Amino acid sequence: MLRIAVPNKGALSQASQTMLIEAGYLQRRDTRELVIADEENNVEFFYLRPRDIAVYVGSGILDVGITGRDLLLDSEGAAEEALALGFAKSTFRFAGPAGEFSDVRQLAGKRVATSYDKLLRQHLADAGIDAGVVRLDGAIESSIRLGVADAIADVVETGNTMRAAGLEVFGEPIMRSEALLIRQQDVQDTDAVDILSRRLQGVLVARQYVMMDYDIREDLLEAATAVTPGLEAPTVSALSREGWVAVRAMVPKGGTNQTMDRLYEVGARAILVSPIAAARL
Ligand SMILES: Nc1ncnc2c1ncn2[C@@H]1O[C@H](COP(=O)(O)OP(=O)(O)OP(=O)(O)O)[C@@H](O)[C@H]1O
Ligand SMILES: O=P(O)(O)OC[C@H]1O[C@H](OP(=O)(O)OP(=O)(O)O)[C@H](O)[C@@H]1O
Numbered sequence: 001m002l003r004i005a006v007p008n009k010g011a012l013s014q015a016s017q018t019m020l021i022e023a024g025y026l027q028r029r030d031t032r033e034l035v036i037a038d039e040e041n042n043v044e045f046f047y048l049r050p051r052d053i054a055v056y057v058g059s060g061i062l063d064v065g066i067t068g069r070d071l072l073l074d075s076e077g078a079a080e081e082a083l084a085l086g087f088a089k090s091t092f093r094f095a096g097p098a099g100e101f102s103d104v105r106q107l108a109g110k111r112v113a114t115s116y117d118k119l120l121r122q123h124l125a126d127a128g129i130d131a132g133v134v135r136l137d138g139a140i141e142s143s144i145r146l147g148v149a150d151a152i153a154d155v156v157e158t159g160n161t162m163r164a165a166g167l168e169v170f171g172e173p174i175m176r177s178e179a180l181l182i183r184q185q186d187v188q189d190t191d192a193v194d195i196l197s198r199r200l201q202g203v204l205v206a207r208q209y210v211m212m213d214y215d216i217r218e219d220l221l222e223a224a225t226a227v228t229p230g231l232e233a234p235t236v237s238a239l240s241r242e243g244w245v246a247v248r249a250m251v252p253k254g255g256t257n258q259t260m261d262r263l264y265e266v267g268a269r270a271i272l273v274s275p276i277a278a279a280r281l
C-alpha cells in the first residue's frame, strides 16, 4: 500500500483533501481520524502537521505527501519535489516597520523573526548578511511590536496580515511557494506513485482547461487552429455541410472569452465551451 501524508490543518489542509477527492481517492469524514485506508485504490492516508510531512517523507517512513515548497526547503530533508499542485501560492518575504528598511543589507546586525529559520539562515548566508535569527512558531507579525525582533521573514499571500500589523515588505521575495506532491528519493513502489501523480495532474488539467468546439470553413482552418492549437493538436472532423469542418481543442480556462472573440473574427461559428470533468494526459 502506498503511504501518503496529507496536511491535517492550516492553509494546505482543505485544498489538499479536495484535490485528492477529485482525483478519485477516499478522504476522512471526521477531523479526528488520523489515518484511513482506501482499499480500492490500495493507498493509506496519514493526516499530519504540514511542517512534519517533509520529515516523514524525507526519512522514508511515508512514501509521498503534500506540503508547501517553503516547508520542504526548511526541513532540509531528503524528500524531493514530484509535482507542483497549483494551490496555496505564496511568497516568503522580509518585512519591517513601515519606512524603516528599503534594502536587505540594512539587516546586518539586526534580529529577524521567522518560523522558517533554516530557510532564512541559508538565504542570509548566501546573501552574505550577518543578522540574528529568532525562531518563532507563528503570528510572526507581532514579534517586532513585542520587541523580540527588528524585522521578520514570513509568508505573504494578499499582504493583508502584514498591512494590519503596520509592516511593509522590502527586498526581493526570498522564495515563491505553493503546495507540492513530494516523494521519498528511493520510493519502492514507483508505479503507485506514478498513478497518484498522473491522477493529480489530471485534476490540474481539468481545473486549468476547458474544451472548445467550433465549426469553420476549411480554407480558414489553419488560421483558427493557430488560435486553438490544443495540447498536442486539435481534433478536426468532417461536417455534413460542404467545405466546413468541426474543430475540438483544449484551451486554457483563463481568457476563454477572448479566445472565442478571436475565433469568431477568424470566421468560426457555433463556438461552444464545456468543462472538463477529468483528464489523463
Ligand atoms: N495565507 C496563505 N496563503 C497561501 N499559502 C499559505 C498561507 N498561509 C500559509 N500558507 C502556506 O501553507 C503552508 C504552511 O501551512 P500553515 O500555515 O497551515 O502551517 P503552520 O503555519 O506551520 O501551521 P499553523 O498556522 O497551524 O500554526 C506553507 O507552505 C505556506 O506557504
Ligand atoms: O498575506 P496574507 O493573505 O495576509 O496571508 C499571510 C498570513 O497567513 C499565514 O498565517 P496563518 O493564518 O497560517 O497564521 P500563523 O502566522 O500562525 O501561521 C501566514 O503566516 C501569514 O501570517
Ligand SMILES: [Mg+2]
Residues within 6 Å of the ligand: 010, 011, 138
Ligand atoms: Mg500558518
